Amino acid sequence: MTSAAPTKDNGKRPWQFVIRLLAKLGLSGRTLVIAAPTLWLLVFFLIPFAVVCKIALSEAVIARPPYLPLLEWTDDGRMIVTLNFANFQFLAEDTLYIAAYLSSLKIAFFSTLYALIIAYPMAYFIARSRENIRNILLMLVILPFWTSFLLRVYAWIGFLKGNGVINNFLMSTGIISDPLPMLHSEFAVYVGIVYTYLPFMILPLYTNLVKLDGAMLEAAADLGARPMTTFFTVTLPLSIPGIIAGSMLVFIPAVGEFVIPALLGGPDTLMIGRVLWDEFFSNRDWPVASAVAIAMLVVMVLPIMFLRNAQPTSESV
């Protein structure tokens, strides 16, 4: 049997010997498929993260690299581990960082809220459109992605600046006499974030709303609910998984956003992404910058964990 099988297998499946070889090492095809993304995460996420943790616990020096090692070997064969928690202490003591975190969370929260308010009717409209129109509308939502994110943020400068499109239009129609100071303000940051992340809110909402059974809405109407009541008692509760997914996709990148506040924000727009950039490139204080990054991660992981726990109950819906 073993003597006949190889010739037969070689003709049909030349890769068979690879599989057999791997099986001898205790690796099945399934293990390999799971191993690929695991390795990717390990190499490109977990190891860099460990490096960042290490730097966050070291001491800053003016050198290259600009921090001291954690482990040191003395001549008499002892290993000295220096863990420097001063960076985290510094974050807690300096009000700048706490203010920046709070400001980032606030901007991210309200951006998410505005995006939700704008995206929900859009997603609802697309989901309720005829099938052949739906794809065109979805295409229009995705279309901006064909242009670089950076270019689109720059384009907003052209709209919002003192002699930009909006001010010129309003002044030419005589509605205002002096240009509105829109650029370099928190308002501009909101516009930028909501505009940029709107598709990330629309798409999960659409996917959820398109699955909504029309009979549900008819049943509500049949039981005496007016359209508004139907929306708040049936449509909205059933779309909670979509709202959570969309909000996470907007909120998380918005907290750490750097480009939009840097280009559109004013000097008083405090966001943690900018603080991080300054710490790293202007101050060259890598340990504090790393500590800022880790603290930001913790700040963001908490709401995600909260939402993940909230999800199963709403999905059983």
Added chain:
Amino acid sequence: MDSEQPIAADTKPWRNPNATPFVRIKNVTKKFGDVTAVDNVSLDIFKGELFCLLGGSGSGKSTLLRMLAGFEEMTSGTIEIDGQDMANVPPYKRPVNMMFQSYALFPHMNVAANIAYGLKRDGIGRAEINDRIEELLKLVKLTGYEKRKPDQLSGGQRQRIALARALARQPKLLLLDEPLGALDKKLREETQFELVNIQETLGVTFIVVTHDQEEAMSLATRIGVMDEGTIAQIGEPRDIYEYPNSRFVADFVGSVNMFEGQVIEDEHDHLRIRSSELGGDIYVGHGVACAPGQTLWFALRPEKIQLQRQKPNTEENFTKGTVDDVIYLGDISTYRITLDSGKSVHVTKPNIARYDEENISWDETVYLVWSSDAGAVLTS
């Protein structure tokens, strides 16, 4: 299939020409673009009836039901419910509730909240709502299921909760779209009797849409058979089955053997039809409005035919054929017989004895015999 339940004559208001209909559908037409889904339908339904709209897919039965509920607007015509014109009355203001084919239970609400949904919209107090929920759950035999979510219920339980929810607001008219369609055969049989019981207890008028003729026969006080957007025939189950008015109805409700033939004798008390398909003459013991030489159809149900080995002594109402196939179904056996003309005929015979040595079997030549009032003469 005995539909003759002990119903008093006054519970058959459709037999009384002076009775006022509860639901009045007049010349209703519905077009979707170029397609006419419902074509000039007029129909009167009386209080306390359990009316079945029976038809295949695309016959317009569901569209008619949805127009009664207010989910579709009529292209033309009027619908009156309890004397009130339903034109421009939105679904949430109609004295009508519907039980959906998919049940459409709200998955994010438990059983109690589902049943309470309509009551809350009507602004009924908490205590009264709770009483009503308890009462309805008792009615559908699901007491104690208040806290369950729809996905924790079986198909049959969901069906009953949907019924309870639809009955909660005490509608004057309950519309049921394929109410038993999603249940398996055994459960369907149990449930249809319960449905009839509930309907009789509450006295609510039911309009049921179904494609299942057996379901329609067992539920309905009257059946409206629909075909291509029109009503082909309205009648009590027995009328529809025994006295179909067209080949479509005869064929759609139950199975039937259809013979085409020409009138050769047309008297006021009888009719003689010559059918080459049958290979003999048909004598019908009652007069039919037709002309000599006219082509018409004779519809004969499989259970109305008797099989025998000897040639009968009559001149007509029999034919000869060869048994092609015998299908044993337990309660009955179905025989497929090929006549000399090549036409295939179905005959059913109840299996009275557990074992019958004399049973007619494959390849035998048999005579098919029926009485003079066994079949229906159809002119269309």
